[in-house]
Amino acid sequence: MNAxxxxxxxxSLPTGVFIAGxxxxxxxxxxxxxxxxxxxxxxxxxxxxxxxxGLAALDAAAxxxxxxxxxxxxxxxxxxxxxxxxxxxxxxxxxxxxTMEMGKSLTEARGEVAYxxxxxxxxxxxxxxxxxxxSPSPDGNSRLLVTKRPVGPxxxxxxxNFPLAMATRKVxxxxxxxxxxxxxxxxxxxxxxxxxxxxxHEAGLPAGVLNVVPTSSAGAVTGPLIADPRLRKLxxxxxxxxxxxxxxxxxxTVLRTSMELGGNAPFLVFADADLDAAIEGAIAAKLRNGxxxxxxxxxxxxxxSLADVFAKRLASRMSEMTLGRGTEAGVQIGPxxxxxxxxxxxxxxxxxxxxxxRVFTGGRMLPGPGYFYEPTVLTDVPAEARxxxxxxxxxxxxxxxxxDEQEAxxxxxxxxxxxxxxxxxxxxxxVLRLSEQLETGMLGVNSGIISNPAAPFGGVKQSGLGREGGxxxxxxxxxxxxxxxxxPFA
Ligand code: NAP
Numbered sequence: 001m002n003a004x005x006x007x008x009x010x011x012s013l014p015t016g017v018f019i020a021g022x023x024x025x026x027x028x029x030x031x032x033x034x035x036x037x038x039x040x041x042x043x044x045x046x047x048x049x050x051x052x053x054g055l056a057a058l059d060a061a062a063x064x065x066x067x068x069x070x071x072x073x074x075x076x077x078x079x080x081x082x083x084x085x086x087x088x089x090x091x092x093x094x095x096x097x098x099t100m101e102m103g104k105s106l107t108e109a110r111g112e113v114a115y116x117x118x119x120x121x122x123x124x125x126x127x128x129x130x131x132x133x134x135s136p137s138p139d140g141n142s143r144l145l146v147t148k149r150p151v152g153p154x155x156x157x158x159x160x161n162f163p164l165a166m167a168t169r170k171v172x173x174x175x176x177x178x179x180x181x182x183x184x185x186x187x188x189x190x191x192x193x194x195x196x197x198x199x200x201h202e203a204g205l206p207a208g209v210l211n212v213v214p215t216s217s218a219g220a221v222t223g224p225l226i227a228d229p230r231l232r233k234l235x236x237x238x239x240x241x242x243x244x245x246x247x248x249x250x251x252x253t254v255l256r257t258s259m260e261l262g263g264n265a266p267f268l269v270f271a272d273a274d275l276d277a278a279i280e281g282a283i284a285a286k287l288r289n290g291x292x293x294x295x296x297x298x299x300x301x302x303x304x305s306l307a308d309v310f311a312k313r314l315a316s317r318m319s320e321m322t323l324g325r326g327t328e329a330g331v332q333i334g335p336x337x338x339x340x341x342x343x344x345x346x347x348x349x350x351x352x353x354x355x356x357x358r359v360f361t362g363g364r365m366l367p368g369p370g371y372f373y374e375p376t377v378l379t380d381v382p383a384e385a386r387x388x389x390x391x392x393x394x395x396x397x398x399x400x401x402x403x404d405e406q407e408a409x410x411x412x413x414x415x416x417x418x419x420x421x422x423x424x425x426x427x428x429x430x431v432l433r434l435s436e437q438l439e440t441g442m443l444g445v446n447s448g449i450i451s452n453p454a455a456p457f458g459g460v461k462q463s464g465l466g467r468e469g470g471x472x473x474x475x476x477x478x479x480x481x482x483x484x485x486x487x488p489f490a
Contacts, residue, residue: 006100009093016047017214018197020060021207026050032216034191037103037335038325038370046190049213054182054221057211061153061180062230064208069150069178073127080124080175082203087117090199094192098163099326101189103334104289106326115451116165119172119469122453126474127176141490145483150178151256152232154477155225157184157218157246159238160337161292163192169457169468170235171210177477179233183212184222188337190214229253233477236260240462258466258476260294260458262391263419266412267297271305273424277446279313282397284448285422287321287375290333291395295420295451299388300399301408307401311379314397315361318375323366335370336394342371345394352378352385352398389415405430413439419459422448
């Protein structure tokens with residue numbers, strides 16, 4: 001990619017508030033900066049939406065709801081399909097934009113475009129399959145009719161780490177179900193959502209169905225919407241800490257919520273594992289997005305017979321990674337999103353080392369510009385190291401040996417989180433036992449990446465509520481209505 005294509009993409013981007021099919025400046029005229037984390041330079045500025053903009057966006061979503069709910073499912077499906085084609089046609093623009101504002105490599109960004117677009121295609125197919133049921137009541141005295149209808153106007157709050165996919169995973173099922181929406185994109189990476197809104201508008205999505213309010217004041221803008229009885233659904237992806245606060249606020253109006261929150265994924269390697277596959281899986285589960293994924297492997301529990309060789313081979317692979325600005329050829333790992341995140345990663349490594357851990361490879365921040373941290377392997381990590389209990393969100397792999405299956409299960413479950421677990425073994429019976437005993441919403445078996453738009457993504461415990469993707473994803477946006485009919489034969 002050359003600098004000219006970056007400039008022309010930035011020049012062509014919408015950077016306003018998007019309400020009722022129109023782009024506006026924030027009435028205050030205020031804007032905020034969007035930075036490239038690989039250089040620390042400002043890429044562009046974006047309208048800084050205010051609480052007034054937030055409520056105007058909800059007005060638009062509420063006004064569009066009845067007509068959108070009454071739009072035939074086939075029409076909604078075809079708009080989603082057109083959106084899939086349009087995002088795919090502009091895949092290079094979306095990929096470059098995500099690399100610029102978030103830092104991931106272009107190869108990974110292209111992968112996210114394919115993954116993110118696939119939600120539009122998957123839910124275009126689901127839209128036409130919303131159905132209910134009809135049955136006699138057991139006592140024979142009545143007939144039961146059960147139907148589904150869209151839940152109504154939604155608020156989506158999304159994180160910076162997957163700027164496209166975290167939006168499409170909510171937007172696509174909402175469109176399929178017949179819901180309208182307001183999106184509060186992440187302040188660090190709002191540009192991808194703004195381009196996506198423009199592309200969906202051009203693909204035929206009616207005005208008011210999808211509204212976007214970028215802002216640097218997330219709580220001030222979303223608080224009044226969450227308290228407004230016209231809002232019927234809050235879907236949030238982000239940290240457990242913010243999710244808890246939003247759940248407390250949502251209780252005030254008994255708002256339906258979906259919460260995709262933090263993780264602390266265990267990665268279990270048993271003595272019978274295919275070691276090559278385990279190393280490949282570890283690289284994928286640890287280094288995807290530079291370790292900045294809720295699905296990142298956070299704790300590596302390896303059978304003691306393999307722990308040394310696993311650490312040596314993983315360290316060798318991780319130390320060979322090429323770091324740099326994601327637009328450059330050959331770069332595999334980009335920067336962390338900002339200095340605060342990089343400092344947190346450094347603090348977790350320092351904490352582990354101060355408690356006795358050994359740095360097998362890496363363990364340093366790289367000089368600027370940009371927020372780079374070396375891929376790092378830690379061994380001899382004591383149980384009290386914070387890196388084992390907190391989400392690292394960076395390229396650091398702490399390795400801990402275990403002796404038997406029950407010990408591995410106990411260690412894996414010793415966390416308030418339960419998003420995803422990874423297991424490497426050739427024993428199918430062990431896989432079945434683990435699937436019943438690990439406290440997890442998702443289980444990757446001999447694979448370091450299992451996210452799939454056709455599968456239900458989500459966690460248990462403090463990793464969240466609800467599921468995104470799969471047949472389950474659309475249910476989050478549907479209400480069930482029961483209609484009792486008197487017996488027609490009585
Ligand atoms: P975050 O700080 O919780 O922010 C997520 C979103 O919430 C952003 O849009 C943010 O706005 C907004 N926000 C922050 N405070 C808010 C408030 N008081 N009221 C309303 N909105 C508020 O999380 P993050 O750092 O962006 O993302 C990393 C976290 O997300 C990690 O814990 C990761 O595991 C989790 N995650 C989970 C999944 C999943 O599917 N389970 C997927 C991806 C990420 P600003 O941008 O303005 O701060």
